[in-house]
Amino acid sequence: MGHYVSFQDELKLRTDMTEEVIRKFLPREEGFAKSMAEAMNYSMCAGGKRLRPLLLMETCRMFGGDLSVAEPFMAAMEMIHTHSLIHDDLPAIDNDDYRRGRLTTHKVYGEAMGVLSGVALLNYAYETMLTAFDIAPENSGIIEAVRIMAHKTGLYGMLGGQSVDVENDGKPVSKDMLDYIYRHKTSALLEAAMMAGAVIAGADKEQTAVIEQAAEKIGLAFQIQDDILDVTSTSEELGKPVHSDEKNHKTTYVTLFGLREASHQVAVLSEEAIELLDSIDQKNEFLKDLIRYLVSRRK
Numbered sequence: 001m002g003h004y005v006s007f008q009d010e011l012k013l014r015t016d017m018t019e020e021v022i023r024k025f026l027p028r029e030e031g032f033a034k035s036m037a038e039a040m041n042y043s044m045c046a047g048g049k050r051l052r053p054l055l056l057m058e059t060c061r062m063f064g065g066d067l068s069v070a071e072p073f074m075a076a077m078e079m080i081h082t083h084s085l086i087h088d089d090l091p092a093i094d095n096d097d098y099r100r101g102r103l104t105t106h107k108v109y110g111e112a113m114g115v116l117s118g119v120a121l122l123n124y125a126y127e128t129m130l131t132a133f134d135i136a137p138e139n140s141g142i143i144e145a146v147r148i149m150a151h152k153t154g155l156y157g158m159l160g161g162q163s164v165d166v167e168n169d170g171k172p173v174s175k176d177m178l179d180y181i182y183r184h185k186t187s188a189l190l191e192a193a194m195m196a197g198a199v200i201a202g203a204d205k206e207q208t209a210v211i212e213q214a215a216e217k218i219g220l221a222f223q224i225q226d227d228i229l230d231v232t233s234t235s236e237e238l239g240k241p242v243h244s245d246e247k248n249h250k251t252t253y254v255t256l257f258g259l260r261e262a263s264h265q266v267a268v269l270s271e272e273a274i275e276l277l278d279s280i281d282q283k284n285e286f287l288k289d290l291i292r293y294l295v296s297r298r299k
Contacts, residue, residue: 015054039117044079059193061284073132085124094273149196161181165181194215270294274291
């Protein structure tokens with residue numbers, strides 16, 4: 001890859017690339033279940049940072065992998081993430097009307113279709129991942145990547161974190177429980193993305209374990225930065241309501257430690273993540289810059 005002129009330009013270039021990959025794998029809007037496909041695609045095409053597929057691609061690139069094999073996983077990663085957002089916004093959970101600056105899925109298609117299109121996306125993610133076998137049937141990393149994705153999405157990953165978060169909504173939460181929620185709700189999918197990218201590219205068990213540790217720290221830093229932005233940002237900047245944590249009496253890193261200590265934690269965690277990546281022989285400078293950018297972002 002070598003050096004690039006400006007990180008922002010490079011980020012836009014690679015995000016656009018990721019966007020193209022995602023759109024290539026979306027379901028066709030046809031037949032009797034057309035409105036289901038439309039609801040799925042409405043959420044998938046709402047923009048967003050495309051952070052998880054981007055991390056997957058860049059980790060695959062770091063280990064010199066074949067990006068065409070990574071593509072179905074990139075699209076699937078965003079499907080899994082988007083499914084969680086659709087369900088997060090439902091009346092039964094957060095009851096949010098806006099996401100990424102526009103109406104949420106259930107506001108446009110109704111609550112039942114919000115439930116169904118979320119589940120459909122989660123399932124379509126696996127259908128999509130499995131197409132990687134058509135591209136590279138001999139790549140033994142593919143089945144390992146699917147296994148990682150399944151594990152990090154479910155009870156022991158994101159959905160487990162979601163359940164603990166929902167159960168304790170508005171209640172005081174200890175630091176241990178908050179860390180559990182953040183590690184599962186946020187870090188798990190970042191771990192899935194980066195580990196999948198690594199194993200597809202042939203990374204060994206030790207390297208993959210280091211990637212997992214780095215991604216966990218990135219996820220925590222990212223989530224704490226989210227807490228900070230909820231207090232310091234504007235709705236225009238964020239594209240979603242601010243001060244919602246305070247309004248919902250949510251325990252966050254900011255309520256537990258204050259802004260200064262929370263910001264310090266973000267800096268420490270992101271530097272630790274970068275040190276872990278530096279300990280691996282294979283390098284990707286853009287990936288490190290991306291991590292630094294994520295934890296200093298304004299939205």
